[in-house]
Amino acid sequence: MSESTGGETLLFLTDEQLRQGIEAMFFAYRGFTADPDRILATMAYGRAHHRAIHFIARAPGTTVNNLLEILGVTKQSLNRVLRTLVEDGLVESKVGTTDRRERNLFLTEDGMALERRLSDAQRARMRAAYRQAGPEAVAGFRTVLEAMMDPEMRRKYNALREGGA
Amino acid sequence: MSESTGGETLLFLTDEQLRQGIEAMFFAYRGFTADPDRILATMAYGRAHHRAIHFIARAPGTTVNNLLEILGVTKQSLNRVLRTLVEDGLVESKVGTTDRRERNLFLTEDGMALERRLSDAQRARMRAAYRQAGPEAVAGFRTVLEAMMDPEMRRKYNALREGGA
């Protein structure tokens, strides 16, 4: 693994630079989740509920299986979260129209209200960071993040962009 | 909070753009932790052990309290992790020299070996992403991440950079 390609354009690939990038991801992710977490802590919900709510809002009518793949958890784990959300009247689970084995998931009015509250908080931080960093930095930010994803996740990510456009 | 400043340089601040940034963070963080997670799954360790090992390697001799602040967990939670690492001979806890209440934490040879294995895996992905994205994108990536951090975390982050230089 000895990196002796050492051109000047590759100077930013020293282990020290990479390590700083790793730490930046760690600390930034903490900030990224901090605001929604604070809101969720006041109710009986956690980060798992937020993720489910986010992606149902993003792709209304999505199936359980699709959500499973996006979130990368087991159906048992997701089911526990989904059940409480349905019970609490934030999510509605409708039998599929074409395939009645499937369940199409939607947010109720209350669900949308919570989603808005959570994502407003998260977007506010994002907006501040974007504004501070400037458009070019934001483009670079997105480029690097996409390159870091697993190929499968990049596909899911792009599918959301196309569907949500 | 209505955003009617609408200049063309602010087009990237639409809710849709922000939402995509949020999702990019989510999917990228999954990739970011995937490789070390795979290694750790083969032993009796988890992500919490990785974090402790990383920051002890980064700042040898750090105190428990300092580590607590960096990781943002309770001492009980950290202690459980730290205890197993000490028991397994990966971390050494030495009584402080100036203040003997403190414990200075160091990695043993075995600890350093594991740290190298984990961070090699994580850096490999980082390196690939950086290389693919290019130096300018990397600079933007870092800028946005720093802007996303809580001020306290940014201080910790910068302290590590100065100390580790």
Add this chain to the structure above:
DNA sequence: CTTGGAATGTCAACAAAGCTGACGTATTGT
């Protein structure tokens, strides 16, 4: 030299959120 407070460690109990494995039911497609 005593004592208050700080730093650390530890016990117990608990919660959130992940996991595996097994099983049941409804529905669909072959």
Add this chain to the structure above:
DNA sequence: ACAATACGTCAGCTTTGTTGACATTCCAAG
């Protein structure tokens, strides 16, 4: 008719976080 799929659920386990209580050790101020 039958196999496969989508979903839900029960039971049990693990990791990693939390509170609260309490002991120990030690520095520093009085």
